[in-house]
Amino acid sequence: MSAVRNQTQAADEAIGDPSAQTRQRLLEAAAQVFAEGGFRAATVREICKRAQANVAAIHYHFGDKDGLYVAVFREFASRAQTRYPITLAAAPTDPAPARLRSFVLALLYRMLDDGVHGCGGAILLREFVEPTHVLDEMARTVVRPMMDALRAIVRSLLEEAHPGRTLTGAEIDLHTFSIIGQVVFYKHSRPLLLRVSPDRVLEKDNLEPIAEHITQFSLAAIRSRRSLGASPAHKSRSKRP
Amino acid sequence: MSAVRNQTQAADEAIGDPSAQTRQRLLEAAAQVFAEGGFRAATVREICKRAQANVAAIHYHFGDKDGLYVAVFREFASRAQTRYPITLAAAPTDPAPARLRSFVLALLYRMLDDGVHGCGGAILLREFVEPTHVLDEMARTVVRPMMDALRAIVRSLLEEAHPGRTLTGAEIDLHTFSIIGQVVFYKHSRPLLLRVSPDRVLEKDNLEPIAEHITQFSLAAIRSRRSLGASPAHKSRSKRP
Amino acid sequence: MSAVRNQTQAADEAIGDPSAQTRQRLLEAAAQVFAEGGFRAATVREICKRAQANVAAIHYHFGDKDGLYVAVFREFASRAQTRYPITLAAAPTDPAPARLRSFVLALLYRMLDDGVHGCGGAILLREFVEPTHVLDEMARTVVRPMMDALRAIVRSLLEEAHPGRTLTGAEIDLHTFSIIGQVVFYKHSRPLLLRVSPDRVLEKDNLEPIAEHITQFSLAAIRSRRSLGASPAHKSRSKRP
Amino acid sequence: MSAVRNQTQAADEAIGDPSAQTRQRLLEAAAQVFAEGGFRAATVREICKRAQANVAAIHYHFGDKDGLYVAVFREFASRAQTRYPITLAAAPTDPAPARLRSFVLALLYRMLDDGVHGCGGAILLREFVEPTHVLDEMARTVVRPMMDALRAIVRSLLEEAHPGRTLTGAEIDLHTFSIIGQVVFYKHSRPLLLRVSPDRVLEKDNLEPIAEHITQFSLAAIRSRRSLGASPAHKSRSKRP
DNA sequence: CATGAATGAGCCTTCATTCAT
């Protein structure tokens, strides 16, 4: 472990540094392999073969397979955040609906395109199924800020739609999840969609209509008189007026 | 493979048959182990130990580890369908909103209850991340009928809300996915919710409020004048007030 | 580890049991290899090759390399104790000098011949240089009883030689160590003896004269008036009367 | 190998030479690491880390790991001989008993002090267990002169005790070994002593009493009438009163 | 039929060593 190169040290290196190049090739190859078969199925041999590096290079640069995994994860997380900055999608002064649209769009783009070859998302997805400690990190550094941003948007929208109404945390959360759920569905259920509705699989050319639909669907729901008419409590099941 | 016992043969056996009992114990144990660590991480030794069976028993009953996996999958798929029959959730004659509510509720229950009986859901989830041929089977026999049922409900609702409007397949699909997405979010993103909003993780005691929210949210969205105002085509990006 | 076979279970097996045979071959081969290069240098592959067994057999029978090592150690310790029972070397009623002679003889025999191929001693020796937890076990089960036996003999001899003198523990220990030291020298320093005095290396044909010398040397020392004239304390360095 | 620096060349360098300093640091660090875990367990990386030198430095200064080992060995052998010159322990004109005492004392000091300056003794000990070609060198340059010195002392003592008796080489050797055996026991069996008689482990504060005991014990034995009563031949086994 | 032992491939890791700077 002590042989693992200092991360900042590595980051400081010029791009042209041959060492950094190997490190980068390793990172890219690992992303692919991890995405294809998961952490367990991935073999360092396969990764090294694709990166045209020696088996020992991984242990030199990243300490061990785990270290490589974490490095890949962070790499792709930061890339996604750089390319599709969710919180900056819309100016904070924009009206809430525009910010919602920006949010949905950014999230969809990120899911479709995240990472250079779309591996980042696949790896994240695996974390859902078999969480490791990197998921904790992701939850803290990526997901929570993102959710908080959406919560703020949702709160604005609900306050506009229901002036004077006091909003509970549960109400805001449920609306937030309804929006996120719609978006991530296209990522999570992609293998299924490929099999039952190949035409609707999220691609570049249908990303914007899908974003528009989700935005409108959600705006309509939030603005409806009913959206808060029913408290999240049980009595909500009684017939509506 | 030639040593694999004929399945119907096995099914025909009396319940009391010790062979059938072993088979069943194997199935239960395998479900647990597969759910806990995934196909790859699961070891036949661990499964056999829990099932109190011999290492070779798996190969006798199921041919190999793969065969066992498929058997487990089918077993739990059929169980879920028996317990929470989604298509039968509401009488076909019920009004569409009631059928929607039944659908959402059944789906949530199924997702939650999978965990109770040994992780059928967890295993299915893994298929999303790393599809095998059993996912094809699932898509055909389980998901497609379920989606078609929801599509029918959505169609009814949209027709009620927008009489005279000609609905495109895309419109119906997008609405359908918006509903399913909201529901499955609680399953797919559970590990994340546990980390960022532990209070909102789907449990028995908040299942019904969640179902109610999703139903109301979706109904409001569908009934809104705007829900179809924008066609799924690109022009939807024109500025709205 | 859980897969390691129960030891008593293995011991109960008939000698003819093929499983026990493999186990035994493994044990013998391991003894050789461990003796030749030490624990670290020994490779399971080499051991298995010599035992004509598969690499995985070791892990099946002994859990891991460590387990095999411990098993080898115990095997040879118990063999040595069976063949050259030190405490039984002489009847407890024999005169102390005879018991001393028996002790020395047994210890020399054991060192020369211990284990089937003399590996047991080599392995024990390595423990001295690089102690592992098996040395603790050996110290408890083998060395301590042996030393206690010798201590008793020494005490008898000293009491005979110095009637009325109160013996301290230190006095007895120092004499005990002087005897053991003479004996084990032939084992410990064998590689050196081979180089500087090849004629004196302990072999079967000179074992008895060596034993006789050590016995007489020690008896003479113990019986001498001076042997206790000097207390082990510092003042002992003053000139003797 | 061709890259290995000439040793005299290195020795000729001024002390202040950074290259010589590195070489020295490497030597010290290697001594520690070799002593701690043996040749095999020692890694060049660990040695270089402790010496704050580059991984390749070892190969530059010593050719390879083996070369380093030999260098360390020679370094510490010469140091020991400088500090505790055994053959010079007593003036050749001193009476034999005094010379014996000096010898025993010097040997004990050497064994104990090895540990202080970084484990020359520990490394030597390992050679006993797993001799390499450096042991040959040691036997020639260190052990043989030392043994010859003791042999001379023993011969003097025996001649004093048994005037007129013709001494055989075997007789002298056996007595010599009996003395050396007593001394080195405290080094060789130290790990065992730590476990069975922690109070008697050789330390600075009990070194002199131990030396005194060994000296007296041996003197008494040698001077006894019996010490040569039995020739090293077989008839020695005849019963004695 | 069912069991315990055996098999061989493959994985992660570590190490001494060498090669371009």
Next chain:
DNA sequence: CATGAATGAAGGCTCATTCAT
């Protein structure tokens, strides 16, 4: 000259699978 990166060979261990009973 000295450095940091790269190399390839093992090593211990695990696993699914298959034999003989």
